[in-house]
Amino acid sequence: MFVNKTRIRAAAAAAFALFSGVALADNAVYDDRMSDLLDEDHGAIAAVPELDLPDIAAHADAIAEAMNNDVPEVRYDRDFLAELPKADGGEQWECLTEALYFEARGESVRGMFAVAEVILNRVDSARYPDTICGVVNQGTGRKYACQFSYTCDGIPEVVNEPRSWDRVGKVARLLMDGAPRKLAKGATHYHTRAVNPNWAQVYPKVAAIGAHLFYRQPSRTASRAASTG
Numbered sequence: 001m002f003v004n005k006t007r008i009r010a011a012a013a014a015a016f017a018l019f020s021g022v023a024l025a026d027n028a029v030y031d032d033r034m035s036d037l038l039d040e041d042h043g044a045i046a047a048v049p050e051l052d053l054p055d056i057a058a059h060a061d062a063i064a065e066a067m068n069n070d071v072p073e074v075r076y077d078r079d080f081l082a083e084l085p086k087a088d089g090g091e092q093w094e095c096l097t098e099a100l101y102f103e104a105r106g107e108s109v110r111g112m113f114a115v116a117e118v119i120l121n122r123v124d125s126a127r128y129p130d131t132i133c134g135v136v137n138q139g140t141g142r143k144y145a146c147q148f149s150y151t152c153d154g155i156p157e158v159v160n161e162p163r164s165w166d167r168v169g170k171v172a173r174l175l176m177d178g179a180p181r182k183l184a185k186g187a188t189h190y191h192t193r194a195v196n197p198n199w200a201q202v203y204p205k206v207a208a209i210g211a212h213l214f215y216r217q218p219s220r221t222a223s224r225a226a227s228t229g
Helices: 005-020 027-039 042-046 053-067 078-083 091-104 109-124 132-136 162-176
Strands: 189-192 205-209 212-215
Touching: 078 109, 078 162, 091 109, 091 132, 091 162, 109 132, 109 162, 109 189, 109 205, 109 212
Parallel strands: none
Antiparallel strands: 189 212, 205 212
16 A cells, blocks of 8 residues: 555654653654664553544644655646656656656646546555556556556557656655645546546546546445546
């Protein structure tokens, strides 16, 4: 599963602060102590009677915002993306960037973010592979049987618009680093307005952004065969 490391780190920081009284700003003490805590048995944590989990959860978002200085407040416009430094990353970042390039580079910035949210929502779902590359390449190898059509349409993937690649790479980096997912409203599927797949008659539509319509797979539906578009 794709893990929001910012939220986990924030919750851990809050727990540490509650137990130890050490200020979060004291990074050296925090880092040393957290290494020790993470090595301890889960039973030791369960044995602490005064653990206030609701309080930790209530403050996790605020702490995450304060700690995660690498993720700027997102504006959904090209000027905002142009101001950001060139993005890079490993294999998972490349898979997400490639998917955005071939699926959404002609969309508005909002449309790019929404498509990326769908991919990450699938990573978070138990119904789909637990990595970005696994989600993007699911079904690849059989023509027109994949989840993302560009991976199985028989057309070689060639990046010939470097500026578009840089732009969608920044979108990928922002979301992987913890930028909020609030456009696609939890969608797991999308398609262009030019097509009308069968699953669109079953899954509830949750958003319409640019050329794409977005749908959320109902929890009672176990099928994993539907293509996004």
